[in-house]
Amino acid sequence: MLSSSSSTRPVDEDTTKYNPLHKSAEADKFQIFEQWLRDNGAQFPQLELRQYDKQNDTTNNNHDDNEGLCYDTIDNEAEEKKDGGASDMGQSADSVAMMSLDNNNDATAIDDGSNEMRSVHATSPIPPQTVCVSIPKSCLITVEMGQQTPIGKSILHSDVELDAPKHIFLMIYLLWDRKVNGSKSFFAPYYNILPQTLRNMPIFWNAEELQYLEGSHLLTQINDRSDAIREDYERICSISPHHFPTIASLDDFRWARMIVCSRNFGLLINGHRTSALVPHADMLNHHRPRETKWTFCEERQCFTITTLQSIQAGCQVYDSYGQKCNHRFLLNYGFCVERNVEVDGFCPNEVPLELGLDGFGGVVLFGENLLNEGGFFGGEANKECRDKKLAFWTRGEHGGSHMFGGGGAGGLGSSFNALAAAVSASSMSGEGGSSSSSSFSSRRDLLHAMMDPGTASSLREAFDRSPSSAPSSYRHAVRHVKRVRVCVSNNENTRILFSMLRVLACNSAEIDHISRLGTYSAGPSTAAQRLFGLPVTGAPGGQPSSSSTLRTCRDIRYPINPYNERRAMELLLDITGRALSKYPTSLAQDNANLLDETAYPKYSNKRNAKLQVRGEKEVLHHFALWARTAMHVIDIILHELSEERKADNGGARATTAAHNNEELEFDYVIQAMEDDDDCHFTILRYCSDVLGAVRRDELGKHPY
Numbered sequence: 182m183l184s185s186s187s188s189t190r191p192v193d194e195d196t197t198k199y200n201p202l203h204k205s206a207e208a209d210k211f212q213i214f215e216q217w218l219r220d221n222g223a224q225f226p227q228l229e230l231r232q233y234d235k236q237n238d239t240t241n242n243n244h245d246d247n248e249g250l251c252y253d254t255i256d257n258e259a260e261e262k263k264d265g266g267a268s269d270m271g272q273s274a275d276s277v278a279m280m281s282l283d284n285n286n287d288a289t290a291i292d293d294g295s296n297e298m299r300s301v302h303a304t305s306p307i308p309p310q311t312v313c314v315s316i317p318k319s320c321l322i323t324v325e326m327g328q329q330t331p332i333g334k335s336i337l338h339s340d341v342e343l344d345a346p347k348h349i350f351l352m353i354y355l356l357w358d359r360k361v362n363g364s365k366s367f368f369a370p371y372y373n374i375l376p377q378t379l380r381n382m383p384i385f386w387n388a389e390e391l392q393y394l395e396g397s398h399l400l401t402q403i404n405d406r407s408d409a410i411r412e413d414y415e416r417i418c419s420i421s422p423h424h425f426p427t428i429a430s431l432d433d434f435r436w437a438r439m440i441v442c443s444r445n446f447g448l449l450i451n452g453h454r455t456s457a458l459v460p461h462a463d464m465l466n467h468h469r470p471r472e473t474k475w476t477f478c479e480e481r482q483c484f485t486i487t488t489l490q491s492i493q494a495g496c497q498v499y500d501s502y503g504q505k506c507n508h509r510f511l512l513n514y515g516f517c518v519e520r521n522v523e524v525d526g527f528c529p530n531e532v533p534l535e536l537g538l539d540g541f542g543g544v545v546l547f548g549e550n551l552l553n554e555g556g557f558f559g560g561e562a563n564k565e566c567r568d569k570k571l572a573f574w575t576r577g578e579h580g581g582s583h584m585f586g587g588g589g590a591g592g593l594g595s596s597f598n599a600l601a602a603a604v605s606a607s608s609m610s611g612e613g614g615s616s617s618s619s620s621f622s623s624r625r626d627l628l629h630a631m632m633d634p635g636t637a638s639s640l641r642e643a644f645d646r647s648p649s650s651a652p653s654s655y656r657h658a659v660r661h662v663k664r665v666r667v668c669v670s671n672n673e674n675t676r677i678l679f680s681m682l683r684v685l686a687c688n689s690a691e692i693d694h695i696s697r698l699g700t701y702s703a704g705p706s707t708a709a710q711r712l713f714g715l716p717v718t719g720a721p722g723g724q725p726s727s728s729s730t731l732r733t734c735r736d737i738r739y740p741i742n743p744y745n746e747r748r749a750m751e752l753l754l755d756i757t758g759r760a761l762s763k764y765p766t767s768l769a770q771d772n773a774n775l776l777d778e779t780a781y782p783k784y785s786n787k788r789n790a791k792l793q794v795r796g797e798k799e800v801l802h803h804f805a806l807w808a809r810t811a812m813h814v815i816d817i818i819l820h821e822l823s824e825e826r827k828a829d830n831g832g833a834r835a836t837t838a839a840h841n842n843e844e845l846e847f848d849y850v851i852q853a854m855e856d857d858d859d860c861h862f863t864i865l866r867y868c869s870d871v872l873g874a875v876r877r878d879e880l881g882k883h884p885y
């Protein structure tokens with residue numbers, strides 16, 4: 182196990198593995214590359230490039246060490262940028278057997294194009310604040326250069342919309358120059374050392390490798406990414422039908438997209454914001470916390486990398502690709518960090534949760550309607566209530582337009598990924614446009630039909646074209662779904678998740694109450710609302726104060742009451758359970774699997790997939806525990822309240838057996854949580870502070 186600090190990181194001492202660069206064609210490529218850079222003024226005097234040796238990797242994937250709750254629409258990962266942050270993978274990078282680029286002991290590994298994992302090492306001790314890499318502007322490929330190519334100009338003059346507009350011009354330059362100028366290109370030495378297969382990138386995984394991600398939303402994102410690349414390719418072909426297909430095939434385009442995605446730097450060059458491919462600087466692997474920083478230095482007119490700490494001779498020199506969830510590392514860079522934890526203990530791994538409402542007032546979790554019609558979440562019979570609830574749930578979104586587009590942005594930038602589900606032709610025609618939800622059985626049939634993935638998507642298309650002409654039952658069945666990414670933290674996205682759960686858990690009186698709440702208005706507030714600096718209720722009479730803005734389902738930051746909060750926690754337990762049930766293996770099984778480095782070799786696609794799903798399950802288990810703990814604490818509060826009520830009514834509270842049981846007392850339970858080292862601080866703080874404030878408020882309402 183390597184430390185994240187260079188001072189304790191082992192130094193590679195087996196110099197026999199790092200012979201001078203002259204023995205293989207592969208080494209020649211790198212020698213030519215480095216010489217080309219030096220000839221053009223680049224400097225990296227204390228660095229050498231190395232290549233990882235192949236290691237039991239059945240997928241030909243040799244890797245070394247080792248993107249708050251956002252609505253999906255702001256979770257745009259299409260154009261991931263390096264951010265000058267730092268990595269964890271460094272810890273494993275050094276532990277991987279490596280060889281110098283001229284080491285022809287493993288010529289086969291080199292020649293099959295699969296040994297694509299290179300790294301940068303210090304050849305002598307490097308003090309902090311040393312500019313260890315300096316690449317002149319003339320060696321950079323920038324967005325503007327892509328815009329000046331014939332295809333770039335055609336794109337600029339067209340009104341075509343592309344998924345990756347910023348990356349596209351770098352891709353275009355790379356593909357165009359390679360094809361048109363070939364070995365005569367100024368950048369040919371750079372093109373020659375770029376990885377050829379990118380087999381570690383999930384969009385290039387085979388079916389067996391993708392199956393390792395079963396249960397993960399990442400599978401959908403991989404598909405979406407693949408589709409988006411194909412669509413961009415087709416759009417550019419439509420602008421340049423005779424030229425572009427001769428420059429790049431779809432496979433070339435896919436390769437270029439992932440090269441740019443994993444290697445570009447967002448820069449400010451002489452006051453102009455752009456993106457660039459920076460030869461050599463893009464050979465540094467990711468590690469956190471960061472040990473180097475990079476920038477475009479106007480004085481030198483060079484891209485520079487500067488050390489932030491001393492780096493020992495032989496140690497790998499890292500860059501940080503930023504603090505990111507493993508799904509971003511995997512999707513955009515083709516690796517996962519084994520232990521993705523920041524120095525302060527924060528783990529950025531996330532999992533997306535999908536929750537929503539149908540027009541019957543029924544809760545929808547991961548696209549499935551809760552059908553407990555006898556229970557609370559299956560929907561409300563009261564039309565007025567469900568209309569209000571739906572109005573609140575969709576408040577702030579663009580009416581209609583987002584509903585069927587699969588991810589259109591809402592007015593507040595939130596993802597309103599409303600899903601229109603298909604129903605069978607018979608059920609649609611059978612409804613005849615009459616009021617729909619007249620009976621439970623027809624509604625149930627309708628919802629069942631909607632859950633069937635085989636139901637007619639053509640009807641959905643017809644409905645999308647003309648929603649207003651669809652039968653009202655169908656319109657009511659349309660599910661309004663939002664997605665939120667959560668991690669093990671009480672960050673903004675956690676707060677949004679809890680807010681949405683509270684709204685979904687509202688009964689008629691509660692939805693009336695939150696609909697009346699104003700935002701940031703002065704006036705009377707409860708102790709708990711003051712304590713948390715939370716929005717306060719509007720003036721009596723139900724109108725928000727004039728200075729308030731309308732609140733949305735993201736704004737219910739404080740429990741509405743203990744009963745609603747308990748229902749919200751039931752929903753949280755349900756949604757985490759549903760998400761966990763999608764995976765074929767348990768978290769315990771994953772942990773056991775990852776101990777087996779023969780079956781799950783380091784840096785293999787199989788291991789990376791396992792790391793990804795394990796990270797998701799860790800988050801889901803955290804929230805399941807949160808929900809269970811909260812329900813227990815709320816039950817204790819409700820018990821105390823009922824005891825108070827009895828006492829207020831003249832009962833003998835103190836003599837009840839239950840009351841003598843200290844395990845049923847709020848303070849006792851909170852103290853036990855504080856004493857428990859395993860109790861996560863977010864759960865403790867929520868139970869102690871948020872539920873504690875709810876309890877104080879409720880007790881303050883006595884006598885009843």
Ligand SMILES: C[S@@+](CC[C@H](N)C(=O)[O-])C[C@H]1O[C@@H](n2cnc3c(N)ncnc32)[C@H](O)[C@@H]1O
Pocket residue numbers: 244245246247268269270271297298299300376381443444463464465466467468513514515516517784
């Ligand atoms: C900017 S390049 C870095 C240089 C790269 N190693 C090469 O040989 O060209 C980014 C790629 O390096 C690899 N990489 C970077 N950091 C890594 C890490 N911590 N663990 C595993 N692979 C990493 C991934 O394949 C990623 O797509």
